[in-house]
Amino acid sequence: MQHYTFAETPADTAITSMENQFAQERPRLVRFCAYFTGAPSAAEDLAQETLLEAWRNLHKFTSHEQPDGLSKWLLAIARNVCLRWKRAQQRESAHIASYAPYAMEDGELEEVADHAFDLEVELERDELARLLDHALSLLPPETRSVLIERYIHESPHADIAQRLGLSTDTLEKRLYRGKLALRRVLLVDLAAETSSFELADQDRDVSTRIWCPMCNRAQLKQYRKLSSGRIGFHCPSCWHIASYYDHTLWAGLRNPKAILNRQIEALGRYYHQAIYTLHTTCYCCQDHASVRIVQPDELPPQMHASTGICITGTQCGHQAFNTLPHLTLDIPETGQFWRKHPRMYWLPAQEIEHGGIPTLVSSFQSADTAARLDILFERATLKVLGIYEA
Ligand SMILES: [Zn+2]
Ligand SMILES: [Zn+2]
Structure with missing residues (x-):
């Protein structure tokens, strides 16, 4: 039997020492991610993601000499990881799931696609490239070419229009239709492929015995987001009813009506305090937010036509709308x-x-x-x- 011994090279030693330092930084990163996102349940994963990203980009780390160099660098990466995560989350505002595949037909999907579906934000570029590779073969050639130019080669609109002999207007329309077609392909045809991404981050709906308090035509469905543990309720017959970001609110509760009551109470405190003081914290980043009362014509088209409230994050610009039926x-x-x-x-x-x-x-x-x-x-x-x- 042969025995081998491996001498540690200086590079190995450096890696081991870096691994140790990463391990030491981990608890701090978890705390930071929990604080920054307001989602303790997601913090472990986000810290892990931060360390992986740091590991992949180790060659870019240049502040070895500074005493806090590594900590600061990791926190900067964690911040980006958290912001990315929150951008994916913020499409769900308090009462309104801006993309609700269960409640929409194609026409309605197109109405909200503009602000609800941002390919560049939702998927990292290399994930996107890999998925596009699979998905593109399922799309018509003319749609395929504009999507490749725009999202893989990242060409400016004017260049693509010129190369393909299209007017900018036609190109915009084709890109828009292409994004919708792609989304449909990603959601439907490649469900297994995309299941690890936010796009399909939706556990199966669970039926409840709660009759919809808005329309009384159907019993509410309860859904759970796999990534964040967020629970929400929607009505198959009318619209989204409630969801809340902080799952500690219903810790220990299993009964759907009890969970929904807790969410509605918390949302009520949030919105009515905002109405009375005209300032509050942003629903997505917990930073300062301004409050404005809006009239029906200022609300997103898919919402109830009624007077409502718009809460805008001062830092992040995220807008959350709520309308009279929900405020009632x-x-x-x-x-x-x-x-x-x-x-x-x-x-x-x-x-x-x-x-x-x-x-x-x-x-x-x-x-x-x-x-x-x-x-x-x-x-x-x-x-x-x-x-x-x-
Ligand atoms: Zn309903
Ligand atoms: Zn915000």
């Missing part, structure tokens, strides 16, 4: 009414004068009895003026 559902008195009347539905808001003030009456109607809950909002500010049960 979030009020504690509505929660009490809902407990008494498990089958109820929202009535479109009426505009009235109340003590000389333009007022919106937003109501929930019991489906089984004549009971109705009217909540009066000052139209200009969405402050609650009164709550009446009839």
Whole structure:
């Protein structure tokens, strides 16, 4: 039997020492990622991702001499990893899943695709290249060529238009259609392939026995995001109902209605505090955010046409919208009414004068009895003026 011994080369020693330093930095990175994203459940993975990225880019690390050089470098990478993760997350605002494959037909998908689907943001370039390689063979040739030029060669629009003999306008349209087609291919035809990416980060819906409080036409589905552990609820018949980023909120709870109640209470505190103080923290990055009351024509087209609120992150620019039906559902008195009347539905808001003030009456109607809950909002500010049960 032969025995081999391996002498450690200086390079091996350097690698071992780097591995040790990485291991020492790890707990700090986990804490940073948890703090920076507000998602402790994702922090381990994000720290791991940071270390992998650092490892791949070790040749770019130049601050060996500085005492905190490595820590600072790793934190900078962690910050980027977290920002990338949050960009993927922020497409879901509090009540509105901006891309909800379960609730949309093709036409509706196209309406939201513009802001909801950003290829460059959603996939890293090499992941994208690999997927495109598979997906492109499934697309028509003319669509394929514009996508390759734009996303693989990263050519400017003007160059592509010239090379393919297209007007810029035609190119824009073709790129847009190409992105939609690609998304469909990625989601449907290559589901297995994309399952490790955010695109398909959706556990199967679970049925609940909770009747939709908005339309009373269907029972809510509960979904869970695999990457973040985020739980949310949507109605197969109308729209998204609620989701919340901080899973500690429902720790220990299993009953869907109990979880949903916790989420609605927290969302109510968040939105109504914002309405009263006109400033708050951003839903995605927890940084400062400004608050504006918006009219129906300013809301994204797929939302309820009603007065609403827009919360804009000062640093990140992320916008979260919420509308009157949800702001009404979030009020504690509505929660009490809902407990008494498990089958109820929202009535479109009426505009009235109340003590000389333009007022919106937003109501929930019991489906089984004549009971109705009217909540009066000052139209200009969405402050609650009164709550009446009839
Ligand atoms: Zn519904
Ligand atoms: Zn933000």
